[in-house]
Amino acid sequence: MRVSLFITCYNDTLFPETGKAVVRVLERLGHTVEFRKEQTCCGQMHWNTGYLREAVPIIRHFVDVYRDAEIVVAPSSSCVSMMRDHYMKAADLAQDTKLAADVESLLPRIYEFTEFLVKKLGVEDVGATYPHKVTYHTSCHSQRSLHLGDIPIRLLKQVRSLELLPLENPQECCGFGGTFSIKNADVSSAMLADKARTVLNTGAEVCTAVDNSCLMHIYGSLHRQRTFVRTAHIAEILASTAGAEGGGQ
Amino acid sequence: MKEQAHSPWSNRSFPEAAKDLLADSQIRRNVRHATNVIQAKRNRVVGELPDWEQLRDAGAAIRAHALKHLDHYLAQFEENCTRAGGHIHWARDAAEANRIILELIQRHAAKEVIKIKTMTSEEIGLNRNLQANGIQPHETDLAELIIQLGRDKPSHFVVPALHKNRQQVREIFQREMHLPDLGGQPEDLASAARTYLREKYLRIKVAVSGANFLVAENGAVCIVESEGNGRMCLTLPDVLISLVGIEKVLPRYRDLEVFLQTLPRSATGERMNPYNSIWTGVHAGDGPKEFHVVLLDNGRSPILADDESRQTLQCIRCAACLNACPVYHQTGGHAYESVYPGPIGAILTPQLHSMHEGRSLPYASSLCGACYEVCPVKINIPEVLIHLRGKVVQQDQKTLSGKLGLWNIGMQAAAFLFADASRLSLAQHLGQIGQKVVVSKNGFIEHLPLMLSGWTQTRDLRPLPAQSFRDWWEQREKTQQTPIATAPTSSDKTQEKKHAG
Amino acid sequence: MPDSQVARDAILSSIRTALRAPAGVDTAAIASEYAALPRLYKREGTMDPAALLDLFTHRLVEYDAGVYRTSAENIGSEVARILSERGRRRIAIPDGLPPEWLPDGFDFQRASRFGEHQLDQLEGVLTGCTVACAETGSIVLQNAAAQGPRSLTLVPDYHLCVVFAAQVLETVPECFARLDADAALPTTFFSGPSATADIEMTRIKGVHGPRFLDVLLVV
Structure with missing residues (x-):
């Protein structure tokens, strides 16, 4: 299958290792990965902060870039949820029927990375080895928008040498929420403190998730506290083989 | 009589008010305990019902239908309630509602009234207004009694005193009921309230209530409660005045079969709350001889005009969204500076004030979606939050200070970058160089300037790596490396190690 | 205008x-x-009668109510036994209560027209009901024969309620189907004795409504 990678703007800028890991996993499974250089952002930051009109050209740009793609895969549930939950609304807001038609045609071809592996490819064992204690944070969009359920857990359970440790209240928000963490920095910090505490309580070496946005936030606290617990996007764990380092931030 | 149309608690923004509450570890402990208990109970009894999603669908559809034809159903309710012996009054705003209720009480020369918990009366500042006119209201719901005697404000609309623990309640009761030897167990406190109020039920002849539902088809009113204080107020006095928001009407009596399943389970985690009262008008030999319904608009009808946010008025005030909200967990209700706190308050309050007040509330959410997930009438709160953020941004952009504000400039700049990949790439390169001024010796960003400074109060930020993904890809294509399918390349490993925490 | x-x-x-x-x-x-509104939720119950009564009993017991079973001919003697055990003698009764429910040796007072002060002097109330819901453990009273006005079952601190097996339905929608005909009557659903969880979410039995409830199930 020819998979077009939507790396997302923040992974592109901040977490290139995650993108490399996605490429590694997909190529290992025998697929061709392409990267369209015109890609930028899904528009979520603008949309969620209330800059709705400003988000529309970004959305239009995204749709133009991937119009003819066979499959689009993004290692971010929040960006994919932006597309599924809000792109049609954006088209309505712009009263752009062409955009609406394009969105309707494109959406069924867009997958979050783990969703793509399990739901589209039917793969749970991607041949990874990761000799570490890992805990999994259930990001908000992955559960409440994409309804990934136990898909990421099923993938992690197939990773050799990986010890999966349960997280208390895995479904509770880490407090990131994009610009929420800036506009309501104090409340966001309090939410984060709870999340960081539950992560530390697991005794895990690595906290993983399907979203680097949450992980960047969680790691911000773990690092500030000078703990030695790392975070790693699930793609980096799934890409890892034979005692390899799984990336980490 | 002086009364403002709207009575916000203060002009503090959510982040400012939240800061104070976050520093109050007692309140946070109390709120956390209470919301955890209700959440667990709610999840258990909701999980029992295999048709929960169908009940939500039906509830949402009935409420949306009622709102879509609200004029029709209100007129029908008015006609049927009047036929059953009730009197309908219409109040455009808080001042008008206060005036109507005051006149009704004065007509009966009452100096005291008993009240059932009603957030609508909090919304119009009824108690304050009655007291200013020489009438003493007595709250009879245990939590509202705690709030009233403690001169406090409700922080939740099902359990208004959930921010108080038993020791704090005991102190209030000891002081205000003159009971120096009062015990500290919840049973002692409930028993003290029973004794304190029983005499009032038997003596006071005018009661004020809210209502959970109005039924258009027969003019019925429905109130759900737990303690029996509601039944006392609805049954024993000669005069009953119910203040009800215009949105609370249901088309038919049998629609209650949906909401009397979803409301108790969502609100208190019970299969059914101890008491539901349903009545029509007046009934000879049973209950009040005179019954008044005051239908309150107070900013509700304009909300119907907005197709995106009209769903806000579907709310049945179960407060499940408060109990599920991670933001509410941290701050409790007072941070919202509104009678209606939590996620639903964050969308309802600013709209009731035509987006002129509570403008920071749509931002008081991480958009995690927990509220929508539990809502028994499927109000898509995150969606409405974003919609209202859009309104706030548009308002701001109409002012010079808003246009030149850091947020607007930053967002316009980001939109400019995202319009074209070459601009984004250039910005990445500039960032990789420019960030040197903020990166600490340990390789992390520990202090950020201006509006970003809040982030680094408690969090470090990883700096931009030396190479973006798109640059790596370009390099990979140029060098035509063999596929990296088997293992990380050595250069990858170096890169990873460099950034390992 | x-x-x-x-x-x-x-x-x-x-x-x-x-x-x-x-x-x-x-x-x-x-x-x-x-x-055309969607109503795909469960309306009709599916339980067999014995399981239904067991569920209803279980719910009531969870609410801290006393639950007793008897046959139609033994209602009077069961009422006598329960009231004696509770030590309650002066009992309010509504109009229309079958005389065979009223054993000798108690002071039953026809109280449908009593004011609240008079009711406050009594030790309990004995009534029937309109319908009951097993799934939620609720009993529904209306201002009808053998049930009386709302204050009657509110002011006394103790309530003994006689419920016939045929009155027990499984679901809330089934109850509303039955209530629909007399929807204009003052109607009260009660589920156990009065309670509150306003202090630290601890359920406390008995605040303002009757603090003690017994249900006599007639099978």
Whole structure:
């Protein structure tokens, strides 16, 4: 299958290792990965902060870039949820029927990375080895928008040498929420403190998730506290083989 | 009589008010305990019902239908309630509602009234207004009694005193009921309230209530409660005045079969709350001889005009969204500076004030979606939050200070970058160089300037790596490396190690 | 025009403007739209009668109510036994209560027209009911024969309620189907004795309504 990678703007800028890991996993499974250089952002930051009109050209740009793609895969549930939950609304807001038609045609071809592996490819064992204690944070969009359920857990359970440790209240928000963490920095910090505490309580070496946005936030606290617990996007764990380092931030 | 149309608690923004509450570890402990208990109970009894999603669908559809034809159903309710012996009054705003209720009480020369918990009366500042006119209201719901005697404000609309623990309640009761030897167990406190109020039920002849539902088809009113204080107020006095928001009407009596399943389970985690009262008008030999319904608009009808946010008025005030909200967990209700706190308050309050007040509330959410997930009438709160953020941004952009504000400039700049990949790439390169001024010796960003400074109060930020993904890809294509399918390349490993925490 | 009429017209017109509603209400269209609303939730119960009564009993016990079973011919003697055990003698009764429910040796007072002060002097109340819901452990009272006005079952601190097996339905919708005919009557659902969880979410039995409830199930 020819998979077009939507790396997302923040992974592109901040977490290139995650993108490399996605490429590694997909190529290992025998697929061709392409990267369209015109890609930028899904528009979520603008949309969620209330800059709705400003988000529309970004959305239009995204749709133009991937119009003819066979499959689009993004290692971010929040960006994919932006597309599924809000792109049609954006088209309505712009009263752009062409955009609406394009969105309707494109959406069924867009997958979050783990969703793509399990739901589209039917793969749970991607041949990874990761000799570490890992805990999994259930990001908000992955559960409440994409309804990934136990898909990421099923993938992690197939990773050799990986010890999966349960997280208390895995479904509770880490407090990131994009610009929420800036506009309501104090409340966001309090939410984060709870999340960081539950992560530390697991005794895990690595906290993983399907979203680097949450992980960047969680790691911000773990690092500030000078703990030695790392975070790693699930793609980096799934890409890892034979005692390899799984990336980490 | 002086009364403002709207009575916000203060002009503090959510982040400012939240800061104070976050520093109050007692309140946070109390709120956390209470919301955890209700959440667990709610999840258990909701999980029992295999048709929960169908009940939500039906509830949402009935409420949306009622709102879509609200004029029709209100007129029908008015006609049927009047036929059953009730009197309908219409109040455009808080001042008008206060005036109507005051006149009704004065007509009966009452100096005291008993009240059932009603957030609508909090919304119009009824108690304050009655007291200013020489009438003493007595709250009879245990939590509202705690709030009233403690001169406090409700922080939740099902359990208004959930921010108080038993020791704090005991102190209030000891002081205000003159009971120096009062015990500290919840049973002692409930028993003290029973004794304190029983005499009032038997003596006071005018009661004020809210209502959970109005039924258009027969003019019925429905109130759900737990303690029996509601039944006392609805049954024993000669005069009953119910203040009800215009949105609370249901088309038919049998629609209650949906909401009397979803409301108790969502609100208190019970299969059914101890008491539901349903009545029509007046009934000879049973209950009040005179019954008044005051239908309150107070900013509700304009909300119907907005197709995106009209769903806000579907709310049945179960407060499940408060109990599920991670933001509410941290701050409790007072941070919202509104009678209606939590996620639903964050969308309802600013709209009731035509987006002129509570403008920071749509931002008081991480958009995690927990509220929508539990809502028994499927109000898509995150969606409405974003919609209202859009309104706030548009308002701001109409002012010079808003246009030149850091947020607007930053967002316009980001939109400019995202319009074209070459601009984004250039910005990445500039960032990789420019960030040197903020990166600490340990390789992390520990202090950020201006509006970003809040982030680094408690969090470090990883700096931009030396190479973006798109640059790596370009390099990979140029060098035509063999596929990296088997293992990380050595250069990858170096890169990873460099950034390992 | 009086103020109230002005306010009424203003509110209704504001609603119509907001809804962009056409002039004139098309009640037939609204009715057909209402009829098409999705109602895929469970309406009819599926349990067999024995399991249904067990569920109802279980729910009531969870609410801290006393539950007793008897046959139709033994109601009077069971009432005597329960009241004696509770030590309650002066008992309010509504109009229309079958005389065979009233054993000798108690002071039953026809109290349908009692004021609240008179009711407050009594030690309990004995009634029947209209319908009951097993799934939620609720009993529904209406102002009808053998049930009386609402204050009767509110002011006394103890309530003994006689429920016939045929009155126990499984689901809330089934109860509403039965209540629909007399929907205008004052109606009270009660589920266990009065309770509150307002202090630290601890359920405390008995605040203002009756603190003690016994249910006599007639099978």
